[in-house]
Amino acid sequence: MSRAPTAGTVVPGKDQISGVAGALKACALVSGLDETEIYDVAARSSVMRFKTNRRIFEEGEDCAGLWVLTRGRVRLLHLMADGRQHAVGFHAPTAAIDLEAAVDGRAYMTTAVTLTDSEFVFVPRLVLTQLAEDYPITIRNAMQQLCLEVRQRDITAAIAALKDARGRIGCTLLQLARQFGVQDGSAIRIDYPLTRQHIADRAGVTVETAIRVMSEMQQLGVVATDNQIISILDIIRVREAINCEECQFECGVFAEQAGNTTPLRRR
DNA sequence: TCATTAACCGTCG
DNA sequence: CGACGGTTAATGA
Numbered sequence: 001m002s003r004a005p006t007a008g009t010v011v012p013g014k015d016q017i018s019g020v021a022g023a024l025k026a027c028a029l030v031s032g033l034d035e036t037e038i039y040d041v042a043a044r045s046s047v048m049r050f051k052t053n054r055r056i057f058e059e060g061e062d063c064a065g066l067w068v069l070t071r072g073r074v075r076l077l078h079l080m081a082d083g084r085q086h087a088v089g090f091h092a093p094t095a096a097i098d099l100e101a102a103v104d105g106r107a108y109m110t111t112a113v114t115l116t117d118s119e120f121v122f123v124p125r126l127v128l129t130q131l132a133e134d135y136p137i138t139i140r141n142a143m144q145q146l147c148l149e150v151r152q153r154d155i156t157a158a159i160a161a162l163k164d165a166r167g168r169i170g171c172t173l174l175q176l177a178r179q180f181g182v183q184d185g186s187a188i189r190i191d192y193p194l195t196r197q198h199i200a201d202r203a204g205v206t207v208e209t210a211i212r213v214m215s216e217m218q219q220l221g222v223v224a225t226d227n228q229i230i231s232i233l234d235i236i237r238v239r240e241a242i243n244c245e246e247c248q249f250e251c252g253v254f255a256e257q258a259g260n261t262t263p264l265r266r267r
Numbered sequence: 268t269c270a271t272t273a274a275c276c277g278t279c280g
Numbered sequence: 281c282g283a284c285g286g287t288t289a290a291t292g293a
Contacts, residue, residue, distance in 0.1 A: 206286055211271060
């Protein structure tokens with residue numbers, strides 16, 4: 001079923017397809033596929049762009065396909081009855097957003113909102129099922145991704161149940177540092193804007209509590225915020241503050257896949 | 268709109 | 281009782 005474009009043929013929108021293919025290439029879901037095969041997938045997908053703070057899909061809505069984030073930042077959340085939000089997680093390229101819904105074809109489990117201007121490759125569900133038939137390796141890739149998410153959720157649930165507000169906020173910051181941290185001198189900068197509300201939603205506390213805790217940390221000089229860009233100045237002290245050493249949760253699963261040489265790993 | 272502070276108050280160990 | 285954290289209100293940027 002895989003079709004390479006005929007040589008010499010002028011395919012309408014060929015440039016766009018190449019663009020999609022280029023964006024897709026880095027996605028773990030299609031790793032193991034060759035150029036032609038990725039091009040084949042790209043030809044049946046489309047690119048969508050969203051401004052900051054736009055809904056991509058909503059919890060409960062039927063899943064029409066898979067959104068692969070190729071540029072920007074996304075947060076996944078549950079909207080709760082009292083109007084508060086619980087942020088399930090944050091995503092960077094090239095994450096498959098709410099892969100579980102795309103795989104089982106049931107309703108989305110979360111609402112996805114862009115945190116910054118973002119770009120996605122949308123792979124329709126029909127194409128996904130074809131993909132699974134044509135390239136079994138994508139099934140394994142998907143399982144791999146899903147396993148990672150299960151592990152992440154498991155740890156997140158444990159942290160939510162067992163840690164107090166400081167612990168949850170500290171863990172949130174460390175997870176963000178793992179996922180999005182860029183070295184900036186001796187500090188680690190989380191490379192996109194996050195409001196106190198975002199941190200609070202992720203940690204499961206109110207904004208005021210997030211502020212209370214983060215103000216203390218700023219006064220101790222372990223973190224700093226500049227225009228909603230959070231930097232962790234002293235990662236050791238953050239970890240000490242939340243008893244990282246004695247914590248048995250393996251938060252290494254929050255590191256973005258590849259050459260996982262994160263300096264945050266304990267032991 | 269976001270960040271911050273502070274007073275107040277209920278829960279729980 | 282006292283720590284913790286949610287609620288509410290006020291203020292400034």
